[in-house]
Amino acid sequence: MKHLRVPATSANVGPGFDTLGLAFEWFLECYFTKLPENGTLEMEIEGFGKKYIPVTKENIIYKAYARVFKYKNIETYGLKININNSVPIARGMGSSSSAIVMGILVANSLLNNILTQDELLQLAYELEGHTDNITAALLGGFITSGVVNGQVKAVKFNIPGNLICTLIVPDYELSTVKARKVLPSEISFKDAVQNNINTSMIVSSLSKGDLKLFSQFLTDYLSQPYRAPLVKGITKIQEIARDCGFLGACISGAGPTIILFTEKNKSTDLEPIKKILKDEKINFTIYKDINFINYGGLDLLSKVR
Numbered sequence: 619m620k621h622l623r624v625p626a627t628s629a630n631v632g633p634g635f636d637t638l639g640l641a642f643e644w645f646l647e648c649y650f651t652k653l654p655e656n657g658t659l660e661m662e663i664e665g666f667g668k669k670y671i672p673v674t675k676e677n678i679i680y681k682a683y684a685r686v687f688k689y690k691n692i693e694t695y696g697l698k699i700n701i702n703n704s705v706p707i708a709r710g711m712g713s714s715s716s717a718i719v720m721g722i723l724v725a726n727s728l729l730n731n732i733l734t735q736d737e738l739l740q741l742a743y744e745l746e747g748h749t750d751n752i753t754a755a756l757l758g759g760f761i762t763s764g765v766v767n768g769q770v771k772a773v774k775f776n777i778p779g780n781l782i783c784t785l786i787v788p789d790y791e792l793s794t795v796k797a798r799k800v801l802p803s804e805i806s807f808k809d810a811v812q813n814n815i816n817t818s819m820i821v822s823s824l825s826k827g828d829l830k831l832f833s834q835f836l837t838d839y840l841s842q843p844y845r846a847p848l849v850k851g852i853t854k855i856q857e858i859a860r861d862c863g864f865l866g867a868c869i870s871g872a873g874p875t876i877i878l879f880t881e882k883n884k885s886t887d888l889e890p891i892k893k894i895l896k897d898e899k900i901n902f903t904i905y906k907d908i909n910f911i912n913y914g915g916l917d918l919l920s921k922v923r
């Protein structure tokens with residue numbers, strides 16, 4: 619069996635809609651091997667989604683796996699795969715991208731690394747539809763990405779060692795498809811300019827490790843104003859996040875998870891934030907002191923026996 623881990627990810631990082639991503643030290647994990655008969659599948663899932671994620675060829679891990687064989691015009695190898703999913707689903711932590719990247723990397727591994735990094739990125743992007751999560755899941759770190767002439771391009775930066783986060787994961791799901799439907803087709807020039815400024819300052823401050831500067835440019839004018847009604851508590855939490863000792867708060871990916879960026883070893887107070895969530899009548903789980911990683915699924919494949 620081989621063993622693979624693919625990180626969960628947080629897309630957008632405030633204003634960087636569809637272009638910025640961060641990889642968490644938090645994984646979708648699997649053990650897999652080739653079965654003798656082509657086209658067969660034996661799949662088991664533990665963890666989040668165990669009760670409702672299909673263990674059939676409809677599973678997106680398998681769809682991504684099969685896509686690689688189709689792309690290379692090779693008959694799909696039989697697959698036995700045991701999945702352990704600790705990534706909350708439809709919460710804005712990139713679960714679908716981790717699943718797609720896993721399927722592609724499993725296929726690539728069984729095909730003796732037939733694909734280049736560019737091909738891996740390209741196939742993953744075509745299945746997911748946006749580049750921010752899949753690039754972070756594949757390569758890790760802090761990623762800027764985009765598509766030019768149909769081709770995915772990504773630039774990776776190391777994440778400052780003193781940047782960690784706290785995640786507030788509500789008990790309700792919000793699919794990325796639904797959260798994209800509320801976005802407008804146009805925004806004002808003023809908002810576009812401010813978003814432009816904020817995104818470039820997030821990239822430059824994070825790449826230089828200047829967390830103070832980073833904390834001042836997290837406001838998003840592209841998606842958050844329209845998604846706020848779907849992400850309970852976000853506006854009020856953002857207003858008080860810095861007073862509570864955090865660097866700032868934003869929606870993780872398409873939500874509904876709220877990410878509170880934190881400087882390591884700085885004291886923070888979650889109580890006022892919990893009160894806001896309580897007033898909004900939200901059930902949630904808080905994950906404190908989550909680390910980021912500078913490696914991705916591409917680096918995390920190992921042969922265990």
Ligand SMILES: Nc1ncnc2c1ncn2[C@@H]1O[C@H](COP(=O)(O)OP(=O)(O)O)[C@@H](O)[C@H]1O
Nearest residue numbers: 678703707708709710711712713714717793794
């Ligand atoms: N481990 C997994 N295996 C198979 N499918 C998964 C897995 N994780 C997520 N998915 C699929 O991805 C969907 C959620 O994707 P999406 O709405 O983009 O939310 P997220 O923010 O979690 O990526 C789920 O409904 C499920 O179909």
Ligand SMILES: N[C@@H](CCOP(=O)(O)O)C(=O)O
Nearest residue numbers: 629636710711712794871872
């Ligand atoms: N840029 C996308 C990111 C979606 O991330 P997810 O973790 O919610 O899948 C968006 O904001 O729609």
